[in-house]
Amino acid sequence: MTVPRDMPEKWRRVRGPGGAEEERRVRANAREYNEKFQYASNCIKTSKYNIVTFLPVNLFEQFQEVANTYFLFLLILQLIPQISSLSWFTTIVPLVLVLTITAVKDATDDYFRHKSDNQVNNRQSQVLIGGVLRQEQWMNVRVGDIIKLENNQFVAADLLLLSSSEPHGLCYIETAELDGETNMKVRQAIPVTSELGDTSKLAQFDGEVICEPPNNKLDKFGGMLYWKENKYPLSNQNMLLRGCVLRNTEWCFGLVIFAGPDTKLMQNSGRTKFKRTSIDRLMNTLVLWIFGFLVCMGVILAIGNAIWEHEVGVCFQIYLPWDEGVHSAFFSGFLSFWSYIIILNTVVPISLYVSVEVIRLGHSYFINWDKKMYCAKRRTPAEARTTTLNEELGQVEYIFSDKTGTLTQNIMVFSKCSVNGHSYGDMQDMLGHKVELRERPEPVDFSFNPLADPRFQFWDPSLLEAVNLGDPHVHEFFRLLSLCHTVMSEEKSEGELYYKAQSPDEGALVTAARNFGFVFRSRTPKTITVHELGRAITYQLLAILDFNNIRKRMSVIVRSPEGKIRLYCKGADTILLERLHPINQDLTNVTTDHLNEYAGEGLRTLVLAYKDLEESYYEDWSERLHRAGSAPEAREDRLARLYDEVEHDMMLLGATAIEDKLQHGVPETIAILTLANIKIWVLTGDKQETAVNIGYSCKMLTDDMTEVFVVTGHTVLEVREELRKAREKMMDASRSIGNGFSYQEKLSSSKFTSVLEAIAGEYALVINGHSLAHALEADMEVEFLETACACKAVICCRVTPLQKAQVVELVKKYKKAVTLAIGDGANDVSMIKTAHIGVGISGQEGIQAVLASDYSFSQFKFLQRLLLVHGRWSYLRMCKFLCYFFYKNFAFTMVHFWFGFFCGFSAQTVYDQYFITLYNIVYTSLPVLAMGVFDQDVPEQRSMEYPKLYEPGQLNLLFNKREFFICIAQGIYTSVLMFFIPYGVFADATRDDGAQLADYQSFAVTVATSLVIVVSVQIGLDTGFWTAINHFFIWGSLAAYFAILFAMHSDGLFQLFPNQFRFVGNAQNTLAQPTVWLTIALTTVVCIMPVVAFRFLKLDLKPELSDTVRYTQLVRKKQKTQHRCMRRVGRVGSRRSGYAFSHQEGFGELIMSGKNMRLSSLALSSFATRPSAGWIETLRKKKGSDSSTAASPSGAADKTLKDGRPLSPAAPSGRSSVSIHLHGVQIPHHTRMYYARATAAGGRRGSGGAVTAPCPLAHSSTTCLLFI
């Protein structure tokens, strides 16, 4: 379901018939009755125009633009003969051109909107009409219809849930499209309707709903159902809203309450905020200034005119009487003001806006076309969804990044382990892309194991050897992994196991055990069935000692078939290592070394341990546990104490290391972006440990950093104190290192940047969501921002989507810097919309972020190319374009101003009116467009190699008010020479044949020709990258000028329109004069040479970053990065481990109670109650054969292969696998969030397979600084 990005305002207006609806009455199965109210149909319309209304509506809209109205106003002025200093067509031709281009663009946009509307409107849904279900298009669904939804279908309209396939009329929906939450929600039908299971009963249903009118409150609904003389209150809990997706529910029936535009989804989708770039704003300011300048010139010339008419014109009246109605010099001056406004209007170039749009469009296409930003794996090219922000990509200073799915793939990979003091898994190089470049060793072959997950890969064969050799420690290690967890399994067909893990870490561990021959097969509340090397063993599950944040570990107590009771425990190393039996000391030391090593590589570690329990002890403990569990008060404490007691003196088994797989090229990208002086803030909903861990693994945080400040305060005071301390530390350090005095001085200037510069050493800030809430309060936000900006890296964890937006807003507000937000999920939408530039990671399942974004691509690493190559070029091109554009228009227009002093301020133009018409749209438009689209200062690989090249954009150096004035000055300088050199030459000159030379038309042709040549030479000078297109346009424009000149001055046109083409014969007569050409040559030389001299001197004396300065800086930076790289490995992990990071409490209990197990999974695990006898038979056979072939694991494999059952990775649909946990269990909100994430990960992993194949072209763009 696509949420329309920009909904026309109309929506709001055409709501309900005859003004606002006060209440809504809907009767089921009664179309006639409901039609009385004329409710909106389910047809949505986001398009603005149709064929008939396009022209008037579009024109009306376009004339609402100030620029267009301005030109319309000029056009009207030109129609007044007393004022008209130019023919009407000099304005109308460009205006029509601009309007046409815009109209074509609008029409194309609207066409696509029509298409998407049609697509949505034509979706099929099953509508109950006359007691039968009929396929109907969405747009034909009416209010009051009963429609049937099936699993995974989009809800067509806002429905009142009547009944569903699930007991108690429950149904599950996913509301990601609606509110951005990816977890599932439960909706329940009211009891009376939940029995209406079949169509015949539903057809009889004639209840009437009276409810609130359409509104945009997603979480609120109020109404009443009147049925069989009873009243039933309705709430949001009974509603299925359009845009939701039905999940884990075979079918459900709903009554349409709101349709089409009345649905809450549509009511919610307002116009997306129109983003403007800073160049846009600057441009608008400048245009206003120019406008002011124009008025000033007009006033000066008008005064001049009044004086002239008073002094000279009066006397000259015998030859040139004043116009009718003009009786005073003053009035003449007034008229002349308007005449000059018309003539000089070209300083505010009409084609500016449209040219800017064309250039941006070109840049957007280059982004779309970029093969290096195409991800073959996901088949998604980069997409510029907004075509108006490109140059801002070259000015980004702050990047706000989501973590999960953006920096990380949200795939957990079991990558290393340490068993009994031996570390396995080392073959795999953790340095990411370095491995990709090299020959990879073959992954371990798990084909012996029919139940293995084919997507699991491991590179160290020694571990498998250890398993096969029967190393008891290794066996026990994997046994633990297969038993000690809260994963649910589902076996859709034999051998096709799906694990539903509540955290991806745990899933990875259980999958690892599965592949190494310890296959967790199924569980019941009391048992766990594991295939240990082909042998099915059912353990009795005695207790799950659940995880919580304080314990940071979980344990299970199982009784093996032999009757031994054993406790298996896994947990954070810090906790677990303390609880080991002292005899483990030596092993602990070795394992600790391994743990440090793993942590140093950014892996998530867990320590595994076991303990044998005496039967009697267990009995006793279990008894106590039971009592504690049923205790009315302090239950938690008592349980915790009991858990504590039993998890003691454990035997260390080993440790696991899980890699939270980063997206390809993330560390390199971050390194390069950091070198480009872009500050990267990670805003994640994840836990602090996870976030910090990722911060290290993607090199945002390094051990070189002087200090990483962690702000976790719960109160305002705490947070303030922590922030203050952090700042003091930074200042102390810089004071002790640097010159304290100068620092103080800088500080007093109260500019953030100066603080930043002054801080010596690298700091990082980690702040928690609850602290952030305080830090974002009005009185502290500046303090927070100042501290955060002084840090090299900022990580905000556990933030809500709203906070993400607030952080972005804060930086936007105070830093005046360009911000970019990048994310993949619905929870990033707010920040993507808030930031100047929003980037969505596409190719994921959710498209919400992409829909809200301005740019989308599928890999985080493409960001460096987007910014450093496309953004930088866009900015450069746009700046060059603007500079030149203002220059050429000033050079062109100001000539009129000077001429005013010589023609009695009469608003006589210097040029032919056709020249004025065509100058901007023909003679000079294409070369500058070509430059604006194609120019490159350095090749793309250089901008990656020298990220510092990005800085001019951030500092806004290439086009700012100063540059603008320089351009203007250059333009004015050119115009002065353009006028006065021909003036000097022409004053008394005669032609070589003795005739007069200084006639107005020859002068006009001379000035125009030299102007065209000068601006062409100037664009040639500005163009740094002469492609064939540039050549064609520049030479073509010159050729076109002369061609048009001769055509306009030809006899033929004059014969046709003698009053229009008065310059007949002028071109050949004037341009045949050597004097004229010498004048043109002199003008060109005098206009261009100083520019060349200045440019060269600037290049020579004060080179832009591109020369010596850049070189030396780069050398320094390179050394630094290298240094970092080398230090990386030897880091001592003070921050290693945390229990499987996204783990939640409460699942152990759920499993033990069996509440969350679906009937089918229970059936499967107990092998008994499954209705299909054939299925049980197969299972039994299987069981038998398994035990018979237990000795040779490969036998089972053979068998499975013989069965022809594909071991395909046909993945579970990520979302549909969620069901198990939601049955009637109220899970706290944050749990749901993690839960959703886990499932999403499952889905991604499922569909992604072993996502190790690199995207083609991926590494060619990651010119890594780390290895230079």
Add this chain to the structure above:
Amino acid sequence: MKNKTSFLPQEGEARPSRCPDNSAFKQQKLPAWKPQLTIAAVLSSFFLTGVFCLSVGVCLIMSANSVREIQIDYSDKCSDCSKLRENSSNWNKECHCSVNFMLKEDILGDVFMYYGLQNFYQNHRRYVISRSDAQLLGRNVNIQKSYCAPFTTYRNGTPMAPCGAIANSMFNDTIDLFYNLNSSVIQVPLLKTGNSWWTDKNVKFRNPKSYNLSSAFAGTARPPYWQKPVYLLDEEDERNNGYVNDDFIIWMRVSAFATFRNLYRRVRRIRQFADGLPAGNYTFHISYNFPVTKFKGRKHVILSTVVWSGGSNPFLGIAYVVSGTAATLTGFVITVIHLKLRKKKTFFQK
């Protein structure tokens, strides 16, 4: 939902259609010339420009110096006439005056005679547009639609031919040149045709078609300031009469500035004037019709020769010399600056 198979690319599968083309254009890898401002290029351009400008400048100055020019302001010398003309009621009264001057040297070659006007705003917007080119092309057009007002029609509706302020204000002094040779006065033969552009004479200006000129202009009246109708501008030469009269055409080609000179006559190189104007005493006989004093204008009569670069105007030559010098000097300055900087650079690199 994404197509799951897409995540496991298989051999033989069709190339993903969404993959952008690998063309040089789309990948922004078009071959291109990347000019740079190198010291060599800059210096050579400056020195070459300098040399070029200087040589052109010197040539121009030399040729401009070879131009002989005599300019005589007769607005004061004919003060009587000018006073007479100030009163417009005397428009049909004739007034003559003579201006003597002496040529100390021969003026060799083609000699052109110009009338010069000062402070006459031919470039005023309302003046410039006040004409009807269609009418001047001999078309029968409604000049009411043109910008000729107020010189469009008379009160009685008779249209003016030609209409407009430009035509109306046509310069109508008659200037004759006499050579005083040994107390005998020889009228210098002057050519009154061939002074205008070929395109003007043959394309831009056409007389209305009729069996004779006066009938062609039947139904029209002369502009108010004219002493005779348009078809009597040159009674002697049919091909120089009406709209195609050279004096008229030249006047209609409005000047760019308020001070200008228009070609009036050329000295016909016959008899003693075959080589130009010999030294001696000359007299201009001027029939003073064109009033200028009212708007503080001045009138000149100018005799001049031309060279390849036109008449005597030192401006272009001087400008070339100046810019040539400037370019060369800048070249040197740049060299100095660059050399100094290069020393600094090496210092830093150590």
